[in-house]
Every structure is written in structure tokens, then in C-alpha cells.
Amino acid sequence: MTSAIARDCAGQAAAAAAEQTLMRYAHLYNTQLLQSALGSGTPMQAMKDWHKSHPHPFVKTPRDRPGRIFFSLTQSQDCLI
Numbered sequence: 001m002t003s004a005i006a007r008d009c010a011g012q013a014a015a016a017a018a019e020q021t022l023m024r025y026a027h028l029y030n031t032q033l034l035q036s037a038l039g040s041g042t043p044m045q046a047m048k049d050w051h052k053s054h055p056h057p058f059v060k061t062p063r064d065r066p067g068r069i070f071f072s073l074t075q076s077q078d079c080l081i
Helices: 002-031 043-053
Strands: none
Touching (some): 002 043
């Protein structure tokens, strides 16, 4: 039983690490990496430019909000071995 709990906790930690890595990459891709298809700009800058010329389809103004890049993994009582 203890090994099953340990595997579950290790799986939760691995999933959290993978999610954090993907969120960091998405932020990097959208705000830092220049794209030739977008005229050597970032996807975020292209969206902001589009918003300036076509504001009607947007509900909110595009902003550089990275989302959850850094977060703490809260462990359940089962994972406190």
C-alpha cells in the first residue's frame, strides 16, 4: 500500500513539473520568440496589433499575463510519508 501511495505522489509531482515546464514554454513562445510568419514579432504583439485595428471581436484587451508559471505543489495528507 505504501509503495502505491509513493508512486501516486511521484506521479503528482511529475505532472506538476510538466505543467510548470509547459506554462513557461508557452509564455516564452508567446512573448519572447520572434516569429517570421508574424513579421518578426511575437504572437502577443501580433494579437495586440490586431486588437488595435479590429477591437470588436475581443471581449478583453490582450495583456502579457503569463498565467501560472510558478506555483507551489500542495501535497495531500496521503503524500506526507
